Amino acid sequence: MADLPASLLAPATRRWTLASGALALLPLLLQLPPLLAGVFAVVAVITALASGPRVLPVPVRVLLVLGMLAAVYWQLGARPGRDTGCALLAAMLALKPSELRSLRDARSLLGFALFAPFAAFLLDQGPLTMGLAVLAALATLLTLQRLARAEGGAPNAPLRGQLRGVGRLLALGLPLALAAFWLFPRLSEPLWGLPERAVGKPGLSDSMDPSEWLDLMADDAPALRVTFFGAVPAPEQRYWRGPVMTHFDGRRWERDPYSDRRPPAPVTRAAPQWEYQIDYEPTDRRQLVALDLPLHAPAGAMLGAxxxxxxxxxxxxxxxxRLQSAPAARYIEPLTTFQRQVALQLPPGFNPRTAALARQWRQDAGDNDAAIVSRALEWVRSTFAYTLSTEAPGRDSVDEFLFDQQAGYCQHFSSSFVVLMRNAGIPARVVTGFAGGQRNPYGGYFVVRRMDAHAWAEVWLPQRGWVRVDPTAAVAPERIYDTLEDRLGSGAGTTLEGRWLQLGQVGDFLRRGWNDLVLSFDANRQQQLLRPLGVDKLEPAQLIGIFIAFAGAALGWMAWLLARGERERDPLLRAWHRLGRRYARHDLAREPAETATDWAQRVHRQRPDPALISLSQRFVQARYAGAKLDPSLVRDLHRHRPSTGATS
Structure with missing residues (x-):
């Protein structure tokens, strides 16, 4: 038997379907590279406008597919990853409106569109993504209701009634979903991992090349948020230590890959000691930061030499x-011969002018390493300028910076300073990380942004060990010409800018609350869920028992809500059924096949009750004969009680 032709979509229903699909696609597009997202959005709009009752020709669709695949390759390359898969999903959804003609096509589009907000969670789990996903789900449910009514030939209900139906669906599933999120036992380690992103988010890495740092420093997104417990370090002490670079090839600095295999050098600590908590934003890398110097590595991390x-x-x-740090007063053990060689390593034949200057300074200072360090800082203070506008480095990049340009940003200063020190025979290395942090007045925590990325130097001085030296900080204030704050806009200028800054702080405070409530809820926090009630740690059996209890209650709620069925939506029918239950308690229940009028007459014969006869006639007229509902009928049904045998 041939299939019946599918019903074509009405224009209004088609618009609802397209709008719901676009809303579902939006959170995914916001997580893709802007240019790629723009291409997909344009293709989706063109496809929706150009298609209708007729399907787009196959050659046109093939060209659009090839164009979007080329855009994905251009922006993300050939490397597979989470963002590549999400981009391909977005491309497919952008073309899906080209075959939107029937009710079946509309359901298919909406079903596929719901994958988009869930895929967006692979790239971002922030409150904006969640909010847009919830809106997309609500819009999809409303549209599916319209499709069901269109298929049955029923008129569309008012928007208020549609929202009530969606709310009922949410009330069915939300309690069980919340019980599963908060109480279902979590594993401390996942059974599997997600693939890496094809294009990683900016973050600290195991190498430093000045040409690669501007992308990181030009990003004002938060890198980490810090909450201090007790003493708060002064601004000049807020150096967030990251990867330490020791190997230099003339242009690029790299971290010692064997540092993690050796224990940290023993040190004596100075006061004060800081205890703090870091919420680290995703970077798709493994480098962490801590205040100089961390006391030990937290669980899940390694502390290198x-x-x-x-x-x-x-x-x-x-x-x-959760970390603890305290500055080093002195390194206990001297450098070994091998460690000194590593800290003095330089590629041969590079930067001859820097080498000649360092030899001259060594001859002038004798064995006084501290004097050479002071002389270099004084040179920076009196001559050099800070700017982001620098020329591309040549072969002898340090010579060019120190003697020709004499202007740059922190990577130029730290790299050139370390090369100068090594040429003078002073062990030195580059330390990368972040510097500073802005306090959020609403949450009392500090926000360190990616634009706070910084590089400084450490030199080895006799009787002290490794000492932090920040040559960038030595630049005189009057020679700071071009900063990231200038390029991104400072919130301290006009009143309008200040208000935007204040609004941004409120937004970040809300984002931190979301992170604290949802994203950082792991197995450890789940086990401490009842700590306010005096239960320090929930054992797995206890957690399973609590989950079963709450899940059972949620399932009972679902069963009760479903059992109410039509009665919940029709107050007249609900009042009539309540009336029937009152008579059932007197052994006068209505039989399943008995009409309302027959039942009332049977009750009247056994127990004269003219009021029941009248109510049954009014009910039948309102329910089945299409008569206008008298508001007093529902009230009279609620008030009526079975007679005691006398005529009522």
Whole structure:
């Protein structure tokens, strides 16, 4: 038997379907590269406008597919990853309106569109993505209601009634979903991992090339949020230590890959000691930061010989770390011969003018290493300028910076300073990380942004060990010409800018609350769920028992809500059924096949009740004969009680 032709979509229903699909696609587009998202959005709009009752020709669709695949390759390359898969999903959804003709096509489009907000969670789990996903789900449910009514030939209900129906569906599933989120036992380690992103988010890496740092420093997105417990370090002490670079090839600095295999050098600590918590934003890398110097590595991280922290897992999602740090008063053990060689390593034949100047300074200072360091800082203070507008470095990049340009940003200063020190025979290395942090007045925590990325130097001085030296900070204020704050706009200028800054702080405070409530809720926090009630830690059996209890209650709620069925929506029918239950308690229940009028007459014969006869006639007229509902009927049904045998 041939299939019946599918019903074509009405124009209004088609618009609802397209709008719901676009709303579902939006959170995914916001997580893709802007240019790629723009291409997909344009293709989706063109496809929706150009298609209708007729399907787009196959050659046109093939050209659009090839064009979007080329855009994906252009922006993300050939490397597979989470963002590549999400981009391909977005491309498919952008073309889906080209075959939107029937009710079946509309349901198919909406079903596929719901994958988009869930795919967006692979790239971002923030409140904006969640809010847009919820709106997309609500719009999809409303549209599916319209499709069901269109298929049955029923007129569309008012929007208020449609929203009530969607609310009923949410009330059915939300309690069980919340019970599963908060109480279903979580594993401390996932059974599987997500693939890396084809294009990683900016973050600290195991190498430093000045040409690669501007992308990181030009990003004002938060890199981490810090909450201090007790003393708060002064601004000049807020150096967030990351990867330490020791190997230099003339242009690029790289971290010692064997640092994690050696224990940290023993040090004596100075006061004060800081205890704090870091909420680290995703970077798809493993480099962590801590205040100089961390006392020990937290669970899930390793502390290298140079006191740099590294996570054992990729930081592809929000992570939380509890740390303690205290500055080093003195390194106990001297450098070994091998360590000194590593800290003095330089490529031969590079930067001859820097080498000649360092030899001259060494001859002038004798054995006084501290004097050479002071002389270099004084040179920076009196001559050099800070700017982001720098020329591309040549072969002898340090010579060009120190003697020709004499202007740059922190990577130029730290790299050139370390090369100068090494040429003078002073062990030195580059430390990368972040510097500073802005306090959020609403949450009392500090926000360190990616634009706070910084590089400084450490030199080895006799009787002290490794000492932090920040040559960038030595630049005189009057020679700071071009900063990131200038390029991105400072919130301290006009009143309008100040208000935007204040609004941004409120937004970040809300984002941190979302991170604290949802994203950082892991197995450890789940086990401490009842700590306010005096239960320090929930054992797995206890957690399973609590989950079963709450899940059972949620399922009972679902069963009760479903059992109400039509009665919940029709107050007249609900009042009539309540009336029937009152008579059932007197052994006068209505039989399943008995009409309302027959039942009332039977009751009247056994127990004279003219009022029941009248109510049954009014009910039948309102329910089945299409008569206008008298508001007093529902009230009279609620008030009526079975007679005691006498005529009522």
């Amino acid at each position: 140079d006191y740099s922290l590294r996570s054992t897992q990729s930081l592809s999602s929000l992570t939380r770390w």
